[in-house]
Amino acid sequence: MTKVSVAICTYNGQKYIAEQLQSILRQTRLPDEIVICDDNSRDRTVEIIQSTFKEHSFEKFKIEINKPGLRTIKNFEKAISLCSGKWIFLSDQDDIWNNNKIETMLKALKWNTLLLFSNGRLIDQDGNDLHATLWEHWGFTEEQQKRWNNNPFAFKDLLINKNFVTGATVLLNRKILKKALPILVPNAYYHDAWFALHAAASDGLHFIRDCTINYRIHSEQQVGISRKGNDMSSVFSDDNISNEAFKQKIQKQYYNSTLQRKIKTLKRILFRK
Template structure:
């Protein structure tokens, strides 16, 4: 039976982590273990985990680490992951995994040659703090997942992502500088889409709890979605973080990216554009895209005015 290692980073999660642990115990797939790194919690998170130690026995390995932040914490888990597992799954402390999450992920990834980096992600079932259902998020991608999308947009919700050993090895052999990574799940989407296969399963795999303290959260209404996307662009105004992440990818992987079209689009994206004419010329030849027409229009406007 294929084995999944769950990579769970916790931080002050005593209110929610018990429900998450219960959801892992209730999985229809039975061959799994948890690798938990606590990111310097000041509450009773680890006491809750310790209370379940006997029940989990060999299924859990955990450590209390320094508070380094969500992105470095997940990359530390990636460093520590046990390569004897077949698949690996990101997990957040405050969500609830639906019973067939592991089973369906394995079914998807088993369709890919194990030597090819591969990941699968799903939609989520949004829920409020008490797990009352709110709706599905995000919408099904209008366009296929690809490297040209991953350079400018992340569509893979991290807590739904499961990946194979080849993807783990791809990331581990060239670990990025954390300051250039927008989010661990986005980095996986970028790297795996460059060298392997990104799969999408429309069936939700988690209850994605919305409680105001999420590192990243979902939205149901179109107006809320647009406000969130605009706020994200404004947050990174003048910092060119999309380009910085792409440059970090180029630094690490350009020598291995033998697809000339992908390499050309990457290098065009990271090239400086100091004048309006340079930006117009770039947009004329760019194949990069976001998932909706409105988002694409916003992306092009932001390139023209020098945001990106």
């Protein structure tokens, strides 16, 4: 059986982490390991994590505590790098997974999938249905979905940070880590777009229309829909690069593969019957 990991990042998440972990531990297909990187929480987050695993008799987990904190993006980088599974699910600390999320997404994989993402239902801080979805909020319309079925279009959008991927719905093939780690992005460019960009560049970005999670909106989110203000100190590291340097790096890294795709497309046009 293919090994499946879940990478979770936590920080002062005592309010919702138990409910999120319980939803993962109720999966119809359990993960083979859960890796949690806590960014030096000052509340009971780690204590609650340990008691939840004990309650469910789940022993295939490890917790790393960052001292000092790495901030959100580098924390995800660390959690992902510590996973040993072929397939790595990313998880926030405050959502609720559908019981069949892992099973559903594994069944949707294609031979070339490097990153698979899904839709999600929006709920409020108390878990009430807001009767809206992530894709509706981000404007990932039918037209945009048709465009993104063509990975070169998705690559162009992602290069300018036009992103429709929500990290909490992402499933990664560990093959992508060779090119996508370490994460080095400009401010306001998040890890979900980063991994999606690399997947699209290699023609391995896919999505399913299913809502696989309940995505919680609340005032304490570090990133996400309710994030407000310009203080990104808890999210981005100090080694960010400029937008221009970022674009040059990515275009240089994937110039040959992009060129090869253009040649193949041209050949199909010229020699089709």
